Amino acid sequence: MTNSIKPRLLLEIIAVGILAFAGVLTKTAANVAFPAMMAAFHIDLGTVQWVTSAYMLTATLVIPMSAYLQRSFTSLALFLSASFFFTVGTGLIVGAPSLALVLVGRVLQGVGNGIAIPLMFNIILTAVPRSQRGMMMGVGTLITATAGAIGPTYGGLLVDRWGWRMIFIALLPLLLGSLVLGLVTIYGERRPARQPFAFLDYGLLALGLLLILLAQNGLGEAAPLVSLAEYGLGIICLFLFAYRSTHTATPVLNLAIFKNAAFSWLALTYFTTFMVFLSMSFVLPNDVQLVMGRGSMVAGLAVLPGAAAAAILSPGSGHLLDRFGARRPILTGAGLTLVGLTIFAILGSRLRLWQLVATYLLVMVGLGLCASNIMTCSLDGLAADQQAAGNAVLNTLQQFAGAFGTSLSALIINRAQRQTNLAAPIATACEMQKIFVLFSGIILVELIILTVALRKRR
Template identity: 40%
Template structure:
């Protein structure tokens, strides 16, 4: 059996696009620790400052669905150069911003760049990596942005303490210029671009859905559900979703190919992926609060406690991909999911007495489970589709991932805010109570993943797509 090797140019292309995706996530997580400094300098409330993160994810969620259209219409190198050019422009705007408005504009520009680059990285992997190495490389692709949330708070705290908040952006410029040169030299084109028509109405409806749902979730903890801020926002999201479902039935090339959801095997994995991302972002929101407000750790110490577990867990992602390549998807996905469930159960049981060391150990157990299951769920979902459908399938997965990130953060923030509004509780006691309730919610949600996995692997053996079977047969004959 001939083992196809991954070309150096493919490795370079994945690295270049991965660096851009990594920097996008790194800045988003690093900015959380500089909000007080920004609030003081620009005389803006923390509630308004939060839009530097919210608007970034909103733009990301709107641009990612366009990845199918962009891939079909433009060359990979053209997309990469546009993405990194926009991102560098946004970085420069933020580094030298003289007003809060310029900061917001810079974040919007960065969101557009990352929204182009993130799906591009996975499309290059799917298009140019031999199927026998696909699991490992999808794991690498998943690992690159997954490490950034672990490093972000520590990086941001260290930089702002020593050099000021503007240095966060300036320090990334040499890295991005290196990625620009690497991508220009290595990114290749395997499939000829074709003329495609942009689904403008579909894009507007997707944007309306995300804007409505994001605003609704953001205000859940502080406003009445029937207020305009929440009820009106959710109504806008629901109306846009209904219109989008009607629209995609009539459009030949919709912005999101929702017809892929008719594929039950793909949809089951997509739902598991959505819940897993939601739980991940929810937990990432809880732990820094607990460490700082209950255990009285500094922001930098909190980042350092989370850093080892998150980094080591993310580094296991390629190993999880190799397990998929060698043993199939069932073992790493089910095994990783059981580790996640165990960690969440222990977080809940020990919620009233979580020391720093215990948080670090349990978070490592959690991220280890993520490493073995998260990227493999994405690989497995795309493997259920024909080759020609995978770019559209990837766009849908990336879109769902952004929505899950926003939903997970907002839901847990609302639970925590509800507990903190209880006047009978001290601040630390309220965080403990909110954390305990949040762990229960995350545990119940993840129980749904285990039930879906049971259905997935106990049901009748799924029919393998013809394109995947053909590729594997050719490698075996080789």
């Protein structure tokens, strides 16, 4: 039995995995509901995008605490906390009379998911027999990838028939089942020792990231000097955080790993890859609804093939890296992504729906080939005792990349609402095309960096 997974352990992983699944599901499902929420609360796209950005920013800030939490609390305590935050947040959203309360609920959901995802992988790494650990890590990755893939379709079907709140109402039975299963299977098997936590450093990180997102969201408003001041303060906070992190024995994030030049360049491309990856799940559903005039269900179905392809390729692309090395799958993936984004940038609103679906599929196949392999390649370049720190840094970058990219895309699209000389769909299409041009340029630069970095690594 030492080399097999006990049924109780499998159920334990499933209980935490349900929470992780629900969190990622709402992240992509909410993007399809934005037009409906804009109408319900009488707000613009720049404001409603905080439904996603607030969630991802919160998860960004909780994930760096995961190592401290797992050292200081039992798995059962962490599971119950994650379940409490996520369920309370979901309940608040279901009954929220205003966007402000929806955002409070999304922050609580972000806390719950920020605890649940690292907890799921920690249970796998510490309790699953080594002979089956790789398989279960793949299952854990597939849980989150599948949730991201079906989220837009799930959201579109529910929004069209029952309204945007049903996205969250339908999760309540699932969350209750997860709680019951976790109470039965997860035990507090040890009494961990509480350890000190660098609250000042953590506060600097949180304030810096929040100020940057607030500044970016306010760039389109009438007070650009305020936004520039917020940007400046945010950068100062992050600089102080970086300085303190490299001068303490117990940093929140070990930034000393950035002294490794190869890791630094690959981490940069990991950030830009996920900025485009997660932003496209926001941009395309809104393109289908705001430009093409289709419903939420069509928008969800339009992104399903691409999202499913990325989900399938993310765990499987590692096999290509093992067989052919890093250069082929990563550079092929980045190249396919660039081709797809260039098509979007050139043709824009002239694409028919089926052409949009096919082009998005090409983009997501490319991202699926390179995203997880960039992470693997960057971690492989670190010493064994630095890989845990590298993993924490990359997971933090991934979450913030999504919040940053979504906020940036919403800022650009929101300009369409101020172009009174053009019809709303035409103005929105013009702004969408600018996003695709920007993303094409980012991936082109990324492809150049990857070509150089991977050649030196070889």
